[in-house]
Amino acid sequence: MAVGEQLALMGTQSLTRAALRLLTGAGMVxxxxxxxxxxKTTQNSDDFGRMHVLIVLLxxxxxxxxxxxxxxxxxxxxxxxxxxxxxxxxxxRMIAMFVSLAIVPIMLVYLYSMYFLNKGIDSYFNTDVExxxxxxxxxxxxxxxxxxxxxxxxxxxxxxxxRSWEPDQYLGxxxxxxxxxxxxxxxxxxxxxxxxxxxxxxxxxxxxxxPPADVLRQARGGEPRVTLEPTSGxxxxxxxxxxxxxxxxxxxxxxxxxxxxVPPRLNRLARSVQEASEDYASLxxxxxxxxxxxxxxLTLVLLVSLLIALWGVFFFARRIVAPIQDLVAGTQxxxxxxxxxxxxxxxxxxxxxxxRSFNDMTQRLQSAQDVxxxxxNAMATERANLETVLSRLTTGVIALExxxxxxxxxxAAGDILGVDFVNAAxxxxxxxxxxxxxxQSFVAACREHLDRGEREWREQLVLRGDMGRRILTCACAAxxxxxxxxxxxxVLVFDxxxxxxxxxxxxxxxxxxxxxxxxxxxxxxxxxxxxxxLRRRYLExxxxxxxxxxxxxxxxxxxxVESMKAMVDAFRDYARAPDLDxxxxxxxxxxxxxxxxxxxxxxRVALRxxxxxxxxxxxxxxxxxxxxxxxxxxxxxxALASQPDGRIDIRTRVNGPADARYVELVVDDNGxxxxxxxxxxxxxPYVTTKTKGTGLGxxxxxxxxxxxAGQVSAGNRPDGGARVTVVLPVNESSRSVxxxxxxxxxxxxxxxx
Amino acid sequence: xxxxxxxxxxxxxxxxxxxxxxxxLLLLAASIAANAQDDATSGxxxxxxxxxxxxxxxxxxxxxxxxxxxxxxxDALNNGVDLTFELDIEVKRKRRWLPDKTEHELRQRYExxxxxxxxxxxxxxxxxxxxxxxxxxSAALRGLGDVDRVPVIDAALLKAERDYRIAVRTSLDTxxxxxxxxxxxxxxxxxxWRLASSWHSWALNP
Numbered sequence: 001m002a003v004g005e006q007l008a009l010m011g012t013q014s015l016t017r018a019a020l021r022l023l024t025g026a027g028m029v030x031x032x033x034x035x036x037x038x039x040k041t042t043q044n045s046d047d048f049g050r051m052h053v054l055i056v057l058l059x060x061x062x063x064x065x066x067x068x069x070x071x072x073x074x075x076x077x078x079x080x081x082x083x084x085x086x087x088x089x090x091x092x093r094m095i096a097m098f099v100s101l102a103i104v105p106i107m108l109v110y111l112y113s114m115y116f117l118n119k120g121i122d123s124y125f126n127t128d129v130e131x132x133x134x135x136x137x138x139x140x141x142x143x144x145x146x147x148x149x150x151x152x153x154x155x156x157x158x159x160x161x162x163r164s165w166e167p168d169q170y171l172g173x174x175x176x177x178x179x180x181x182x183x184x185x186x187x188x189x190x191x192x193x194x195x196x197x198x199x200x201x202x203x204x205x206x207x208x209x210x211p212p213a214d215v216l217r218q219a220r221g222g223e224p225r226v227t228l229e230p231t232s233g234x235x236x237x238x239x240x241x242x243x244x245x246x247x248x249x250x251x252x253x254x255x256x257x258x259x260x261x262v263p264p265r266l267n268r269l270a271r272s273v274q275e276a277s278e279d280y281a282s283l284x285x286x287x288x289x290x291x292x293x294x295x296x297x298l299t300l301v302l303l304v305s306l307l308i309a310l311w312g313v314f315f316f317a318r319r320i321v322a323p324i325q326d327l328v329a330g331t332q333x334x335x336x337x338x339x340x341x342x343x344x345x346x347x348x349x350x351x352x353x354x355x356r357s358f359n360d361m362t363q364r365l366q367s368a369q370d371v372x373x374x375x376x377n378a379m380a381t382e383r384a385n386l387e388t389v390l391s392r393l394t395t396g397v398i399a400l401e402x403x404x405x406x407x408x409x410x411x412a413a414g415d416i417l418g419v420d421f422v423n424a425a426x427x428x429x430x431x432x433x434x435x436x437x438x439x440q441s442f443v444a445a446c447r448e449h450l451d452r453g454e455r456e457w458r459e460q461l462v463l464r465g466d467m468g469r470r471i472l473t474c475a476c477a478a479x480x481x482x483x484x485x486x487x488x489x490x491v492l493v494f495d496x497x498x499x500x501x502x503x504x505x506x507x508x509x510x511x512x513x514x515x516x517x518x519x520x521x522x523x524x525x526x527x528x529x530x531x532x533x534l535r536r537r538y539l540e541x542x543x544x545x546x547x548x549x550x551x552x553x554x555x556x557x558x559x560x561v562e563s564m565k566a567m568v569d570a571f572r573d574y575a576r577a578p579d580l581d582x583x584x585x586x587x588x589x590x591x592x593x594x595x596x597x598x599x600x601x602x603x604r605v606a607l608r609x610x611x612x613x614x615x616x617x618x619x620x621x622x623x624x625x626x627x628x629x630x631x632x633x634x635x636x637x638x639a640l641a642s643q644p645d646g647r648i649d650i651r652t653r654v655n656g657p658a659d660a661r662y663v664e665l666v667v668d669d670n671g672x673x674x675x676x677x678x679x680x681x682x683x684x685p686y687v688t689t690k691t692k693g694t695g696l697g698x699x700x701x702x703x704x705x706x707x708x709a710g711q712v713s714a715g716n717r718p719d720g721g722a723r724v725t726v727v728l729p730v731n732e733s734s735r736s737v738x739x740x741x742x743x744x745x746x747x748x749x750x751x752x753x
Numbered sequence: 754x755x756x757x758x759x760x761x762x763x764x765x766x767x768x769x770x771x772x773x774x775x776x777x778l779l780l781l782a783a784s785i786a787a788n789a790q791d792d793a794t795s796g797x798x799x800x801x802x803x804x805x806x807x808x809x810x811x812x813x814x815x816x817x818x819x820x821x822x823x824x825x826x827x828d829a830l831n832n833g834v835d836l837t838f839e840l841d842i843e844v845k846r847k848r849r850w851l852p853d854k855t856e857h858e859l860r861q862r863y864e865x866x867x868x869x870x871x872x873x874x875x876x877x878x879x880x881x882x883x884x885x886x887x888x889x890x891s892a893a894l895r896g897l898g899d900v901d902r903v904p905v906i907d908a909a910l911l912k913a914e915r916d917y918r919i920a921v922r923t924s925l926d927t928x929x930x931x932x933x934x935x936x937x938x939x940x941x942x943x944x945x946w947r948l949a950s951s952w953h954s955w956a957l958n959p
Contacts, residue, residue, distance in 0.1 A: 137869055137870065140870060141870060141872075144870075212873075212885070212886055212887070212888070213887075213892075214887065214888040214889075214892060215888075227871070227873070227888075228870070228871040228873075229871060229873060229886045230868045230870075230871055230873070230875055230884075230886065231884075232877065232882050232883065232884045236870070236871065270870055271870070273870075274868070274869050274870040277833075277869055278832075278833035278869050279833065281832045281833045281869070282832055282833040282834060284832065285828065285829060285832035285833070285834065286934055289934060
């Protein structure tokens with residue numbers, strides 16, 4: 001995941017966490033505030049009624065917020081559980097356990113409280129009290145009825161007494177009649193509610209208080225009516241209404257209406273009973289709502305407690321499990337090899353101890369890993385150094401396992417043995433190049449010692465390869481192993497001393513040649529002069545027969561001395577090493593010129609050229625290269641002297657990398673080839689299988705080639721005939737590289753047949 | 754195969770549980786809605802007629818209102834709970850592009866109570882303290898619904914070139930309830946206690 005995406009994810013997670021915390025905080029605050037309000041308002045019934053809705057709403061919002069947070073937590077837990085997030089199962093178990101522990105007592109308290117509410121509140125309402133209050137109210141009403149009945153009787157008597165009165169009489173006597181009745185007001189109504197006469201004891205009142213409509217309506221029907229009516233001032237007034245024209249069919253409708261205020265004391269007592277009765281009735285009526293509100297309150301408190309407990313369970317489970325999750329993550333990281341993992345410091349409890357122990361452990365592991373890494377690096381460095389040393393060594397080194405599989409091999413080993421050891425590590429020694437005679441003979445020579453159980457040995461191996469004899473000095477040592485009785489492997493160190501030995505031999509031959517030239521040539525001239533003087537002095541004096549003998553003898557002596565001089569000159573030439581005159585040389589042109597010289601000499605020999613298209617001039621001494629070509633061609637021509645259809649093929653190729661270019665010159669013939677017994681000493685002086693020649697041809701070729709830092713090899717072709725291969729560096733830089741790296745040496749050893 | 758079958762069963766079980774839960778919720782919601790609807794239709798306040806008349810330069814409103822109380826309200830009344838009714842009268846001026854502007858508003862508050870001692874229903878105009886008693890609830894409600902010449906606004910305050918409308922509405926005031934009754938009216942059985950007429954309005958042409 002990209003760093004940007006990780007940051008975005010972390011930002012989103014932080015926002016989500018912050019939002020959840022905000023929601024939780026808001027929900028908790030709302031719940032606490034509402035519960036505080038609830039506690040306060042339950043003390044006061046009015047506040048309770050007024051605030052309860054607000055409280056319920058606050059609670060609902062708070063509960064919703066808290067429930068949302070818990071649901072999010074539950075969803076996360078389920079997700080983590082399904083994904084197998086470390087610690088999720090432990091968290092789920094803890095939450096399940098805590099929830100069980102929290103829910104059971106809360107539910108018990110809740111159910112008991114519900115039961116108590118139902119039964120307790122119901123027990124407050126006693127039917128006896130209700131009946132008593134009702135009876136008290138009835139009693140009050142009866143007392144008032146008794147009083148109003150008396151007032152009705154008094155009014156009836158007054159009506160009886162004044163039934164025959166004219167309206168004017170009422171008008172004049174109404175005040176007196178009211179006083180006689182002890183009424184507060186007395187009004188006589190005529191048809192259509194017309195007031196015939198009225199009197200009131202209230203000086204401020206102008207208009208008489210009308211009776212309630214229903215009372216007046218009933219009185220009109222003839223029924224005397226007494227009704228108590230509450231006044232706006234909290235008092236009671238008795239309306240006594242009676243029709244006055246009863247039994248007088250022709251009389252006009254008249255209605256008498258008297259009002260009597262209930263005495264204050266009676267009124268107060270009756271009102272007290274009434275209020276108590278009404279309050280109780282109100283309480284009975286509101287009993288169920290009251291219970292419901294208490295139940296609601298209790299349920300809210302329960303829900304608040306439950307949700308806070310649930311939230312607390314999640315919170316503390318998260319707090320407890322977090323270090324364990326860290327530990328699990330840390331353990332996984334350590335298992336994956338990441339020892340940089342450090343867990344945040346936890347509390348000072350057992351988990352904290354575990355975390356500290358883990359951190360100590362990872363720190364130690366880290367230190368150990370650092371040490372191991374340092375050792376590994378040192379080993380790698382050492383190994384690289386060793387490989388560098390090995391690769392720079394011109395000595396071949398092969399490290400073998402105990403079962404003779406290759407552990408390590410350097411470049412020089414491949415160069416010396418003419419084998420490509422790339423990807424050979426781990427392979428069996430003998431199976432690397434089964435078709436290389438040189439290599440196989442090397443392996444066979446080594447195995448002779450190893451199979452005999454020799455742990456350390458040294459030998460000069462004379463090996464026969466495809467391109468002639470090779471001499472290697474080889475040393476073997478056993479590698480140490482845990483068990484000293486068994487070798488941990490072997491290391492073979494070998495070097496090609498063929499050239500060295502050849503050089504030593506060449507040097508010896510050069511010295512021999514110089515001394516021979518010096519020691520032999522010196523007496524030859526006196527011998528020749530003496531022979532000539534003998535002939536000059538005695539030839540004319542002797543008899544013809546003797547003179548002829550002398551003549552023949554001295555001529556033989558002079559001739560042989562000349563031959564010896566020529567031989568000694570050849571030796572001198574071989575031994576002499578004048579400075580090279582190196583100039584750019586068109587080799588192909590030179591080859592063509594020399595070949596032309598030989599082309600016509602013997603008609604039985606066909607001479608074919610296959611020269612490379614790359615006419616790259618080489619830096620070489622033209623005279624010596626010409627001599628080299630002469631020697632090679634002469635050698636081939638002499639080998640084909642008895643061959644009816646002789647053939648000489650001269651082939652050149654330019655090869656090698658830019659800084660190590662070389663020309664490869666191959667001269668093939670189809671002659672009898674080299675004799676097996678001289679195969680190992682073809683380039684030694686005086687080694688020849690021909691009847692003609694001095695035996696210095698190939699020795700001089702080799703000398704000339706080596707003067708140019710080149711290489712020469714000779715051998716028999718598989719299809720018959722001899723092959724001489726000359727490799728010459730193209731220029732000075734190639735020569736330097738060839739000398740320093742031995743590349744030409746190596747390339748030369750590779751099979752080119 | 755076993756795992757997929759098990760997960761399919763689980764999925765099916767969860768789906769079935771979900772359907773069951775949804776059904777329960779729907780049933781609960783339907784029963785609540787039905788209950789609320791019954792409660793709401795059992796009582797109704799209706800303004801049957803209303804008109805304006807100008808007396809001595811003052812516009813008076815008279816109206817006939819039918820107060821239909823719910824069983825809960827009647828029970829509460831008979832158990833000593835005083836019911837308060839609010840008669841709202843508003844004079845609004847019509848505006849072309851803007852909402853109507855309330856030029857004047859008046860609220861008449863009436864209290865209906867049952868006097869257990871005298872067994873009479875008392876209607877009291879809380880604005881003035883004037884009260885009348887009735888022997889039956891229906892008579893009291895009729896008396897309550899007989900709005901007779903309530904002075905609303907001085908005609909001089911209205912401009913002839915403008916359009917006015919007068920609107921009347923009446924409602925039961927549950928905010929004045931005390932104790933758990935308020936909770937009952939606000940939360941548990943709010944449908945039974947939410948009694949109000951719609952606005953009845955007509956043009957008032959000065």
